[in-house]
Amino acid sequence: MQTPQIFSFHGGIHPEENKAQSLQLPLGRPRLPSELILPLGQHIGQSSRPLVKVGDHVLKGETIAINNGFLSSCLHAPTSGTITAIEERAIAHPSGLNDLCLILEPDGKEEWTTLNPLTEWQSNDKTDVLAYLAKMGIVGMGGAGFPTQVKLQGAHKNALKYFIVNAAECEPYITADDMLIREKTQELISGIEILQHLVNADQVVIGIEDNKPTAIASLNALLSEQNSPIQVAVVPTKYPSGGEKQLIQLLTGEEVPSGQYPADIGVLCQNVGTCVAVHDAIHYGKPLISRFTTLTGDALKAPQNVDVLLGTPVAHLLEYAESQHNNLHRLVMGGPMMGYTLDSAAVPIVKTSNCILAATKKELPPPAPEQACIRCGMCEQACPANLLPQQLLWFSKSQEHEKAEHYNLFDCIECGACSYVCPSSIPLVQYYRHTKSAIREAREANIKADLAKQRFEARKARQDAEAAEREAKRLARQKATPAKSTTSKAAPSPSKAAPTPAAPISDEAKKLKVDVVIGKTKLKKAQKLLLEAQENEHLEDIKTLQLQVTEQETQLALLEEQLSKLTPVAAPVQTTPSAQSKPAVNDELKKAKIDVALIGVKLKKLNKQLEETPDDQELKGKITNFEIDLKAAQATVDKLGSASTASTAPKAAISDDLKKLKIDTAIAKAAVKKVEKALQKAEEIQAPEVDAIRQQLKEAQQRADELEKALANPQSTDAKTVSTPAQNSPDADAEKKRKIDLAIAKAGIKKAEKNITLLKEQGKNDAEITASEWPKKLTEAQEKLAALEKESTPAITPKVEAAVPANADADKKRKIDLAIAKAGIKKAEKNIALLKEQGKNEAEITESEWPKKLAEAQEKLSALEATDGNTTQKATQELPESKTDSATNDLANKIKKQKIAAAKAQINKLTKRLDNEPEVADSIQQEIAATRQKQEDAEALLAQLTHSKETTQENH
Amino acid sequence: MALLRISSPHTQRAGHRTSWVMQMVILATLPGIAVQTWLFGWGTLINVMIASIAALLCEAAILSIRRRSVAFFLKDYSALLTAVLLGVALPPTVPWWVTVTAVSFAIIFAKQLYGGLGNNPFNPAMVGYAIVLVSFPVPMSQWLGVQSIVASGESLSFLQSLQAIFHHLPNIDGYTMATPLDGFKNKDLVDSATAFQTIEALQSASINSWLWVNMAYLVGGVGLLWLRIITWHTPVAVLGALLIMAGVFHLFDMSNTATPLFHLTTGAAMFGAFFIATDPVSSCTSNRGKLIYGAGIGILIYIIRTWGGYPDGVAFAVLLMNFSAPLIDYYTQPRTYGHKKAKKGLKIGEDN
Numbered sequence A: 001m002q003t004p005q006i007f008s009f010h011g012g013i014h015p016e017e018n019k020a021q022s023l024q025l026p027l028g029r030p031r032l033p034s035e036l037i038l039p040l041g042q043h044i045g046q047s048s049r050p051l052v053k054v055g056d057h058v059l060k061g062e063t064i065a066i067n068n069g070f071l072s073s074c075l076h077a078p079t080s081g082t083i084t085a086i087e088e089r090a091i092a093h094p095s096g097l098n099d100l101c102l103i104l105e106p107d108g109k110e111e112w113t114t115l116n117p118l119t120e121w122q123s124n125d126k127t128d129v130l131a132y133l134a135k136m137g138i139v140g141m142g143g144a145g146f147p148t149q150v151k152l153q154g155a156h157k158n159a160l161k162y163f164i165v166n167a168a169e170c171e172p173y174i175t176a177d178d179m180l181i182r183e184k185t186q187e188l189i190s191g192i193e194i195l196q197h198l199v200n201a202d203q204v205v206i207g208i209e210d211n212k213p214t215a216i217a218s219l220n221a222l223l224s225e226q227n228s229p230i231q232v233a234v235v236p237t238k239y240p241s242g243g244e245k246q247l248i249q250l251l252t253g254e255e256v257p258s259g260q261y262p263a264d265i266g267v268l269c270q271n272v273g274t275c276v277a278v279h280d281a282i283h284y285g286k287p288l289i290s291r292f293t294t295l296t297g298d299a300l301k302a303p304q305n306v307d308v309l310l311g312t313p314v315a316h317l318l319e320y321a322e323s324q325h326n327n328l329h330r331l332v333m334g335g336p337m338m339g340y341t342l343d344s345a346a347v348p349i350v351k352t353s354n355c356i357l358a359a360t361k362k363e364l365p366p367p368a369p370e371q372a373c374i375r376c377g378m379c380e381q382a383c384p385a386n387l388l389p390q391q392l393l394w395f396s397k398s399q400e401h402e403k404a405e406h407y408n409l410f411d412c413i414e415c416g417a418c419s420y421v422c423p424s425s426i427p428l429v430q431y432y433r434h435t436k437s438a439i440r441e442a443r444e445a446n447i448k449a450d451l452a453k454q455r456f457e458a459r460k461a462r463q464d465a466e467a468a469e470r471e472a473k474r475l476a477r478q479k480a481t482p483a484k485s486t487t488s489k490a491a492p493s494p495s496k497a498a499p500t501p502a503a504p505i506s507d508e509a510k511k512l513k514v515d516v517v518i519g520k521t522k523l524k525k526a527q528k529l530l531l532e533a534q535e536n537e538h539l540e541d542i543k544t545l546q547l548q549v550t551e552q553e554t555q556l557a558l559l560e561e562q563l564s565k566l567t568p569v570a571a572p573v574q575t576t577p578s579a580q581s582k583p584a585v586n587d588e589l590k591k592a593k594i595d596v597a598l599i600g601v602k603l604k605k606l607n608k609q610l611e612e613t614p615d616d617q618e619l620k621g622k623i624t625n626f627e628i629d630l631k632a633a634q635a636t637v638d639k640l641g642s643a644s645t646a647s648t649a650p651k652a653a654i655s656d657d658l659k660k661l662k663i664d665t666a667i668a669k670a671a672v673k674k675v676e677k678a679l680q681k682a683e684e685i686q687a688p689e690v691d692a693i694r695q696q697l698k699e700a701q702q703r704a705d706e707l708e709k710a711l712a713n714p715q716s717t718d719a720k721t722v723s724t725p726a727q728n729s730p731d732a733d734a735e736k737k738r739k740i741d742l743a744i745a746k747a748g749i750k751k752a753e754k755n756i757t758l759l760k761e762q763g764k765n766d767a768e769i770t771a772s773e774w775p776k777k778l779t780e781a782q783e784k785l786a787a788l789e790k791e792s793t794p795a796i797t798p799k800v801e802a803a804v805p806a807n808a809d810a811d812k813k814r815k816i817d818l819a820i821a822k823a824g825i826k827k828a829e830k831n832i833a834l835l836k837e838q839g840k841n842e843a844e845i846t847e848s849e850w851p852k853k854l855a856e857a858q859e860k861l862s863a864l865e866a867t868d869g870n871t872t873q874k875a876t877q878e879l880p881e882s883k884t885d886s887a888t889n890d891l892a893n894k895i896k897k898q899k900i901a902a903a904k905a906q907i908n909k910l911t912k913r914l915d916n917e918p919e920v921a922d923s924i925q926q927e928i929a930a931t932r933q934k935q936e937d938a939e940a941l942l943a944q945l946t947h948s949k950e951t952t953q954e955n956h
Numbered sequence B: 001m002a003l004l005r006i007s008s009p010h011t012q013r014a015g016h017r018t019s020w021v022m023q024m025v026i027l028a029t030l031p032g033i034a035v036q037t038w039l040f041g042w043g044t045l046i047n048v049m050i051a052s053i054a055a056l057l058c059e060a061a062i063l064s065i066r067r068r069s070v071a072f073f074l075k076d077y078s079a080l081l082t083a084v085l086l087g088v089a090l091p092p093t094v095p096w097w098v099t100v101t102a103v104s105f106a107i108i109f110a111k112q113l114y115g116g117l118g119n120n121p122f123n124p125a126m127v128g129y130a131i132v133l134v135s136f137p138v139p140m141s142q143w144l145g146v147q148s149i150v151a152s153g154e155s156l157s158f159l160q161s162l163q164a165i166f167h168h169l170p171n172i173d174g175y176t177m178a179t180p181l182d183g184f185k186n187k188d189l190v191d192s193a194t195a196f197q198t199i200e201a202l203q204s205a206s207i208n209s210w211l212w213v214n215m216a217y218l219v220g221g222v223g224l225l226w227l228r229i230i231t232w233h234t235p236v237a238v239l240g241a242l243l244i245m246a247g248v249f250h251l252f253d254m255s256n257t258a259t260p261l262f263h264l265t266t267g268a269a270m271f272g273a274f275f276i277a278t279d280p281v282s283s284c285t286s287n288r289g290k291l292i293y294g295a296g297i298g299i300l301i302y303i304i305r306t307w308g309g310y311p312d313g314v315a316f317a318v319l320l321m322n323f324s325a326p327l328i329d330y331y332t333q334p335r336t337y338g339h340k341k342a343k344k345g346l347k348i349g350e351d352n
Ligand code: SF4
Pocket: A372, A373, A374, A375, A376, A377, A378, A379, A380, A389, A390, A393, A418, A421, A422, A423, A424, A425, A426, A428
């Protein structure tokens, strides 16, 4: 075992270690608390999805929440007991946020569920092992809680040179890793070996600070006994040598390029706790349900390390370590350099809690008043990132964000070394955090503005094109009139006149098509970036990219809609000249034949599937659909075949009829539109004639429908003139009708909502509001909407794309339900906010029915989302879901926008207040952080939605 | 039990406050003050006292006009440090009003009007010094000599010093003498070798007295380095540049220039390098910047001493480099972790 070379990093500090206190006593094992609080978001990424209901009995180690997407993790019951609640609780978070938690009341029996160790991990496929680790809920236990399987997957990006096990534990006070190494040396080594087997790095190095001689000795002893190739690199004690980037520099001499990840230079870092957890999972089948945590600080009489179940409230541990409540002045989760203060001891231990520091006033005195920066440069000498903290401070204070970025503010790792040494007691890190978030916000706003500009330009281009089209038509009409009056002269053939109006349309269509293609590639690119960002945990980027993707998608949808509107118009014009009809027919024939072949193949496949699963109702339905299709396609082929041999004369006649019909249809449609407009207006002014107009509308629609049908019939009997897009027109019509109905229903909802808010503004209390008829109306309208969506969908589905299986319907319905549930949540949240604004205190709010409703709605939402996941998995390969996708995205977009906007407004308000009242800066800062967190939550939700979309795409 | 909520870090290096930094710098001047008192009598100490009182009064007055907490800011010792630096830089017998003018100018104009501690672009002590040097050239050039050479054969007693500063000492001429730099500057057309033999101020006793003074400040400066209050970059650059300039020109023209050693051990070379050029507020931030900044000062000191109008050039050299410090800062940003090369200038948007 050779000793590896140790490099050094710039700066660093030597704060008092204070590690001896917690190493006096042996490892403690607190008894079970009366309840365990298990937050669903213990890791970076999306929160887990609960699998249990209130009242369920669970066994120790049972999965109680599963991962909710790519960047997520599972959660297991730390002991056996009953789920007593699923509710918001205070969690350990810098901003003192609440989060959804599963509350588990232990039954004291500690009954294990059946454990399934992965004994064949060496021969198993590596992806299976990774999936197994994901199932065991393993996340990085040193810092942010990054899901381990994701990190391991990412490690394969480049050839892996180093696998570094981070045992540096540079923060003062913390000794959890030290204790873990001492207690579980064998497990640690075996965990490292498993991980090494998975990633296959050139070198495996354990980086450990020289202030842990006992741990180093036991590691060395065991490694030399086993003749292991794992190296132990003892680094000098200097904060922050345990920072990932710093440890990499210490052990490899290389720097992680700015904005990139260790994997990019072939390095993988894992915390010792994670390695032990991996060992426990693979060899014993134990999921991650407990961890080592240091309890320390002068306010504790018995500081020590404990092996504690996740979810144990901090208060329980403080009591265990004999805390003297009178002396407790500051309660820090994590170390004194990078930890954050806790509001209350009611928060639980989570997968990443490595230390609870209960400090007295003497131990961590309140910060001295801030003095002016004397530019002494001590911060600069201490900064491990080699920044110029004093310049960053200057730019942060003067809000020169660009300059701050130029001075690499975003390379600051917020280690706090600069604040520690600053003789003027300037809370530098706090300034940086504030500036960073301000910059992020500005970036996002920029992107939004860009998108708005793009949209504007696109609309302008569209309008220009429309104007050009009108102009062209006008010209054509002008030309046509003199042509008629001068028939004696060599009569210009109509085929010559025809192309003129066609040209601009097809031109526009072409342009639109190009636009669509461009939009699609853009979308693809954005999606790819988004995926990458999610993989690499570029949390900031995800937001903005998400925004881009959704924008792009809506734009694309718009373009496509336009295109589909255009093409049917263009198609008949193109086919009018009889000379062109023959090749068209041939083309059609070919296409139809291909269709037949395709459908046949699909049918065969489905039949085979049916043999395997004979009672799959869905499959059967699909097969019948296909069979009908096949027949229709065959009929088309036959017809086309005969038509192509027939003369061209009857075609012309038919096309004449067709023209007339089309004109009629257009007139009818215009009428429908007019009536619609009238209806809208009437609704706006709540005129009594609404119903009458509605009747009219229905009639008009019926007429239009009939005409369309008539139009569709000759088309199908005389398929030669009908190019594929033309077939869309009846469908489009039905869709329109449905859309109108939807719009009506939606308007109704909006009206009801408006009225409700109006009532609220008028100061009516909730009881009165509930008494008034509006909420009822609202629900009615919502129901109607849902019903409409439901009924309208099946009507079109078979027509639009016969291949779309019935479950697309179910999908849509579910999505609507989802939307409704979300709307419910929003409503409840709004109401709660309203109550708060009205000055009601928390107790009253809790008493009112809204929080309950909120919880209910959220539950429903999660349930729906669960089904969402299931059904999408069921979806077969040939299911093109672009439409539902865009629906999801619209939804996501809406939700995100509203939530984020609200959060932002609050942040702005707070920042303004901050400017006005600098003396309460601290509390406001925290509020800002809280709000920001909310905003992030909104984004997480969005990410969830996107994810469900991703899975659908993957299933194709 | 109300729990405190603040953001990390939760701990600070104990005892190392700004006031501590200032106090340490003041303490580091003590060897120099002691040697000056030993060689030139009580004048230096009296100057320091006058300057300190004037500085505290000015600071307090301005702070109360600016509605700042007087006690809080006086306790940072920065005004006192400025006063001490000025007190030792001024000639020991300079009339009291010169000291007061220099100090009040330094505190009021060079420091507080720019926004107080941390915001002054120029070194306040040197601004004050330059103002009185330009305004009152005669008293500013009257340095005392060592007792072994001056006419009276002794150094000023405490009472005589007081008299010289506050009133008028008729027989002051018996105690004063040109400094070695002054003497060398005014050697006119004589070549160096003759000058060192004939001119009184360039005799070994005089030169040695300044050697002692410089050594004392070197000791203080090393103490500051040891306490990590200053980094080695600035002083080494100042002295190195001065050494190289003096060495190169001495090689070219042995007969008319002084040796590098002479330049390093006379005048305010050490004092300037360790106590003036290292003033953090008005100097450069990054280590590379400090090297350039210090070298600039060293070069300018030599230029002013050799070709300029004043025998010593520390004050003007420092002030001139103060001007360029921001520019140097822009071009000497350190290479941040994870970046291939350091950023230059302030071009927004460019990245590497
Ligand atoms: S340590 Fe503090 S006072 Fe010194 S330069 Fe940095 S921010 Fe300014």
